[in-house]
Amino acid sequence: MTLDRRNFIKLLGGASGLAIAGQAAAQAKAGSAAVSAGSAAEIMPKGSARRVIVIGGGYGGTIAAKYLRMLDKSIEVVLIERNKEFVSCPFSNFYIAGLMPDMKALTIKYDKLTANHGIKVLHAEVTAIDAAAKMVVTSQGRLAYDRLIVSPGIDFMTDGIEGYDAKTPEIFPHAWKAGPQSALLRKQLQAMKDGGTVVIGVPLMPFRCPPGPYERACLISSYLKKHKPKSKLIMLDANPDVVSKKGLFTKAWNSYYKDIFQYVGGQVTKVDTKARIVVADNFDEYEVAVANVIPPQRAGNIAVVAGLTDDKKRWCPVDAISFESTILKDIHVLGDATLLPSDGGAMPKSGYSANSQAKVCAINIVALMNDKPTTELSAINACYSAVSETESVSVSHVFKLVNGKIKITATAVSPIDFSLGKIEKAYGESWLKNVLTEMST
Amino acid sequence: MKQRWSRWGLTAGALAISAAAFAQTPQTPPTPEMISFACAGCHGTNGGSAGLLMPSLASQSKVSIVDAMKKFQSGERASSIMGRLAKGFTETDFEAMGEFFSKQKFHATNQKLDKALVKKGAALQEANCSRCHLDDGKDGKDDTPVMASQWLPYLQIQMDMYLSGERKMPEKMAEKVKPLSKAELEALLHFYASVK
Numbered sequence: 136m137t138l139d140r141r142n143f144i145k146l147l148g149g150a151s152g153l154a155i156a157g158q159a160a161a162q163a164k165a166g167s168a169a170v171s172a173g174s175a176a177e178i179m180p181k182g183s184a185r186r187v188i189v190i191g192g193g194y195g196g197t198i199a200a201k202y203l204r205m206l207d208k209s210i211e212v213v214l215i216e217r218n219k220e221f222v223s224c225p226f227s228n229f230y231i232a233g234l235m236p237d238m239k240a241l242t243i244k245y246d247k248l249t250a251n252h253g254i255k256v257l258h259a260e261v262t263a264i265d266a267a268a269k270m271v272v273t274s275q276g277r278l279a280y281d282r283l284i285v286s287p288g289i290d291f292m293t294d295g296i297e298g299y300d301a302k303t304p305e306i307f308p309h310a311w312k313a314g315p316q317s318a319l320l321r322k323q324l325q326a327m328k329d330g331g332t333v334v335i336g337v338p339l340m341p342f343r344c345p346p347g348p349y350e351r352a353c354l355i356s357s358y359l360k361k362h363k364p365k366s367k368l369i370m371l372d373a374n375p376d377v378v379s380k381k382g383l384f385t386k387a388w389n390s391y392y393k394d395i396f397q398y399v400g401g402q403v404t405k406v407d408t409k410a411r412i413v414v415a416d417n418f419d420e421y422e423v424a425v426a427n428v429i430p431p432q433r434a435g436n437i438a439v440v441a442g443l444t445d446d447k448k449r450w451c452p453v454d455a456i457s458f459e460s461t462i463l464k465d466i467h468v469l470g471d472a473t474l475l476p477s478d479g480g481a482m483p484k485s486g487y488s489a490n491s492q493a494k495v496c497a498i499n500i501v502a503l504m505n506d507k508p509t510t511e512l513s514a515i516n517a518c519y520s521a522v523s524e525t526e527s528v529s530v531s532h533v534f535k536l537v538n539g540k541i542k543i544t545a546t547a548v549s550p551i552d553f554s555l556g557k558i559e560k561a562y563g564e565s566w567l568k569n570v571l572t573e574m575s576t
Numbered sequence: 577m578k579q580r581w582s583r584w585g586l587t588a589g590a591l592a593i594s595a596a597a598f599a600q601t602p603q604t605p606p607t608p609e610m611i612s613f614a615c616a617g618c619h620g621t622n623g624g625s626a627g628l629l630m631p632s633l634a635s636q637s638k639v640s641i642v643d644a645m646k647k648f649q650s651g652e653r654a655s656s657i658m659g660r661l662a663k664g665f666t667e668t669d670f671e672a673m674g675e676f677f678s679k680q681k682f683h684a685t686n687q688k689l690d691k692a693l694v695k696k697g698a699a700l701q702e703a704n705c706s707r708c709h710l711d712d713g714k715d716g717k718d719d720t721p722v723m724a725s726q727w728l729p730y731l732q733i734q735m736d737m738y739l740s741g742e743r744k745m746p747e748k749m750a751e752k753v754k755p756l757s758k759a760e761l762e763a764l765l766h767f768y769a770s771v772k
């Protein structure tokens with residue numbers, strides 16, 4: 136793969152603008168943290184072993200950390216995660232719709248990654264990255280790295296929604312990060328009176344988990360149909376059309392939830408949590424019992440703060456070899472946060488993609504650190520989505536590297552007659568079990 | 577050391593090196609690990625499955641993996657999702673998968689099983705299945721997959737598919753399976769699921 140002169144200059148230009156953007160974002164978001172960062176004391180000083188630090192113990196980060204250690208025990212791996220436990224977004228829609236008693240089946244701990252693989256887990260908030268000094272700054276102090284992997288997931292861009300502030304999600308939950316937000320949405324659905332209106336606001340692509348909102352629409356509709364049949368669920372979709380598994384979801388809505396569910400084009404442009412009103416760009420106004428407004432998304436804050444995002448300050452451009460940032464050397468980005476060179480359809484921002492990318496990244500970081508040739512990417516995405524309490528459907532993709540770009544070599548969805556619905560519901564549960572076991576043992 | 581924060585440290589120097597990374601040494605084509613690690617999201621790390629419906633691939637013979645993948649791809653073996661995935665890979669990839677999973681350690685599972693059925697199955701397997709499902713199902717003749725320690729629900733689904741004709745049974749296996757009762761087959765599956 137080569138970079139011609141013109142692109143190189145474009146890259147330079149883009150990146151220097153970005154460096155300033157990064158600085159601004161750092162000050163805006165991290166506030167005093169960015170300033171105090173310089174004085175943070177060094178913790179866990181690096182010994183003679185080469186060290187990779189992984190930021191984010193979610194779908195991408197845990198797997199990168201684990202596979203690095205599986206492939207080369209001589210590399211020290213430090214995984215930095217703010218939370219003591221990780222709660223999976225996949226299957227959280229079941230919990231929200233009251234189909235799981237609690238979030239236990241969605242929750243993993245990190246202790247076995249340490250016991251089984253010798254991964255050092257540090258629970259801290261990463262506040263800055265100094266790419267030049269190869270240092271990560273955390274709420275506990277700063278740490279040195281040889282290579283850094285960043286898999287921070289997403290954060291939200293709420294500027295385009297009038298009236299949306301830091302407190303809005305406490306009243307109109309997004310539930311697009313699993314945990315307290317999922318619990319809140321579930322509680323609101325259970326507390327609402329029969330006959331109320333629920334609105335789900337879907338942001339413009341790209342966002343985390345393209346089929347996620349539509350699966351949520353199915354499961355909440357199913358809940359309402361059973362427990363609050365006079366209620367309505369309205370989906371305001373900012374996209375011109377359903378962006379994932381369209382045929383399958385449309386069929387479910389038409390055949391199961393006709394009396395409850397309505398799909399409406401329109402982007403949420405204004406919220407009023409006091410008056411409980413959601414306004415869309417098609418001038419429709421909805422008085423809501425429950426509003427699940429999912430704002431537009433970008434890479435997790437730390438990626439923006441570190442200057443890893445593109446000139447739109449949204450996603451992190453990386454190569455398709457080791458997912459190394461095309462902006463900052465020796466820093467690799469995984470999962471939802473990435474912008475990958477692709478030929479045709481991009482890798483969906485899914486947990487499966489993050490998992491698969493993490494392994495490609497680990498293989499090639501080990502190669503780079505040992506001066507061995509890297510290996511061409513081969514990756515998979517698969518995603519099971521519920522269309523009802525008892526039936527799920529799936530989409531799958533296989534990806535290969537062609538001329539330095541990621542290309543889909545096969546993609547397909549489940550049969551439209553839902554003939555596999557029941558069995559795929561069970562396969563989906565097995566997938567969750569395997570993927571969470573993979574992340575935590 | 578004096579800190580120079582990333583935004584200021586991010587100068588043309590850092591970029592030049594990063595850009596140089598584009599002109600990297602040629603990459604090798606996907607290795608068995610590159611291709612097979614991606615399967616673990618569904619089949620478990622190194623093909624050891626913790627999910628009740630996903631089969632373990634660890635320690636399956638190379639022929640059995642390659643054969644299964646070819647049959648998934650052509651549609652000869654009915655599947656929910658494997659046929660769709662197999663279409664994205666080549667025969668060389670299948671060989672790589674076989675290479676990788678055949679080298680992984682046998683994955684033993686702990687399942688709650690009916691002891692009486694396990695015992696009954698143990699008595700039946702020798703005469704009926706052991707010609708191909710070797711060493712109590714821990715090994716297989718030619719393209720015969722490992723059955724030992726596979727999750728019972730997975731084995732039950734596959735047996736149902738054989739019996740309904742949705743999945744084509746090897747002729748010689750059919751000769752042994754057809755005369756057995758549903759209860760006897762259930763006992764056999766319990767036995768294989770119990771083998772560690």
Ligand SMILES: Cc1cc2nc3c(=O)[nH]c(=O)nc-3n(C[C@H](O)[C@H](O)[C@H](O)COP(=O)(O)OP(=O)(O)OC[C@H]3O[C@@H](n4cnc5c(N)ncnc54)[C@H](O)[C@@H]3O)c2cc1C
Pocket residue numbers: 190191192193194195196215216217218221223224225226227228259260261262286287288289310311312343344347435436437469470471472484485486487488489517518519520
């Ligand atoms: C409702 C819903 C349903 C979904 N269903 C599916 C599905 O069925 N299948 C599927 O494949 N995908 C699904 N997804 C998508 C999936 O959740 C994401 O694609 C996946 O989590 C991305 O992985 P990641 O590593 O990029 O981020 P995450 O998994 O979110 O991990 C990021 C981690 O980084 C930590 N972190 C971030 N910043 C910092 C910092 N500064 N300091 C310390 N720690 C930090 C976070 O706490 C978090 O633990 C779903 C998503 C949603 C919202």
